[in-house]
Amino acid sequence: MPSPAEFAVALPAMTAWRQDFHRHPELGFQEHRTAARVADLLRGWGIAVTEGIAGTGVVGTIQGRPGNRAIALRADMDALAMTEATGLTYASTTPDRMHACGHDGHTAMLLGAAEWLAAHRDRFAGTVQLVFQPAEESLGGARVMAEEGLFERFPVDAIYGLHNLPGLPLGTVAVPKGPVLASSDTWEVTFTGIGTHGAKPHLGRDATLAAAAFILGLQAIAAREVDPLGTAVVSVGHIAAGDAVAPNVIPHSVFLRGTARALEEAVRTHLETRIREIAKAVALQHRVQAAPRYIRRLGPTVNHAAQAAVMLAAATGTATAVRDDHPPITAGEDFSEFLARIPGAYAWLGTGEPVHPEGFQHNVHFDFPDAALPHGAAFWCSLVERELA
Ligand SMILES: [Zn+2]
Ligand SMILES: [Zn+2]
Structure with missing residues (x-):
């Protein structure tokens, strides 16, 4: 040799x-x-x-x-x-x-x-x-x-x-x-509500609040749904909403983008399903619309x-x-x-x-x-x- x-x-x-x-x-x-x-x-x-x-x-x-x-x-x-x-x-x-x-x-x-x-x-x-x-x-x-x-x-x-x-x-x-090595996928969600004056939230539908609930909800997938001895990672990498010079405006929509990782195909599929479901569920809860996308990049x-x-x-x-x-x-x-x-x-x-x-x-x-x-x-x-x- x-x-x-x-x-x-x-x-x-x-x-x-x-x-x-x-x-x-x-x-x-x-x-x-x-x-x-x-x-x-x-x-x-x-x-x-x-x-x-x-x-x-x-x-x-x-x-x-x-x-x-x-x-x-x-x-x-x-x-x-x-x-x-x-x-x-x-x-x-x-x-x-x-x-x-x-x-x-x-x-x-x-x-x-x-x-x-x-x-x-x-x-x-x-x-x-x-x-x-x-x-x-x-x-x-x-x-x-x-x-x-x-x-x-x-x-x-x-x-x-x-x-x-x-x-x-x-x-x-x-x-x-x-x-x-893990799968490496990208997900995106746009929450669309009704923008309004920051002082009059009741006149609009707050997509930002839905996005916040979504981010918290995501972490329950790895913490509560995947075997603790298994591996799942969901991370938020990008959030875009509103304008820095308009703090008194509740934005019309929020866009989020992140990554999802798993070591097994079954866990990967679970992540895909649940990211979509959680987006839809929090949208319903907050009376806004959710448009989730899951992009399978690498197994x-x-x-x-x-x-x-x-x-x-x-x-x-x-x-x-x-x-x-x-x-x-x-x-x-x-x-x-x-x-x-x-x-x-x-x-x-x-x-x-x-x-x-x-x-x-x-x-x-x-x-x-x-x-x-x-x-x-x-x-x-x-x-x-x-x-x-
Ligand atoms: Zn590299
Ligand atoms: Zn390399």
Whole structure:
């Protein structure tokens, strides 16, 4: 099995790719420079390259010894609309663009694995599809890739994903047995009443009061309706009503928007049903109208048992430590779009404590530590050796 030590020789190159991506972050579906660099590197190692899937997606195909099996390894390439504050020499050169989730590291690790696999085709039997995915952050690049025929054009028996996780010791690979990440849906409600003078509420119908009752009512779903050992989150992210310069006006309508998260499809469906019902019920109570909308964005990311076992086995012997008991996280991942279509699993790669105390993901001080690159690349190659033995 390839070890992280075996990738020490590749570390300077992987670091250079990673820091280059970091310097030039691109938002979802706009990863033109990143995708071109990925495609160039893959071609340089004699790997067959297909570009333009979901716009900026790239697939590299590596054929090993003759074999019927095929697997896909996925890395995401997109950055976030944030302005970096790390002060690093390779910090983002573009305002309001930043690799704050470590997808620069994911891309570099999969490239490191690609170079090794292309040079060691005798070490596995079958086909490896390297999936460089655009637009993981909120824009649903995985779904677009799947809808554009990713798995019809590149049939695989399983797909695997890997994401860095600060706080988990460097080189630890954690493969949760069931749910890894939550569903991530958006809901909206407009309450429409009758606007009136702030001094004469009885002449109107107060949509604001209905909105207040709705917000309180929402919290009863997780607190009273979902199993306390289960997981449900409903958060209000945005409220808009009235005008700051008109405090003596009761607004005609109130618009609210928020997020709903769950680790199980059944809980997710319950959230959808109850958010609608509570909106309608408080509207009735307060004699206003409610127009709720629930937008299903991403399902929960739930590992398939057989593929999770393969990931665990591949990590054993190459990873610094292996964990199968890592608790789920209520963030969302569009890798769920792949898992809804074919078997697969998703693992966390520990990157240790962040250098900056606030340097967690989606923070302006975040940076992917290059010391993690050999660990990720070695893990990918071990996984290929095990799956395509
Ligand atoms: Zn992210
Ligand atoms: Zn991410």
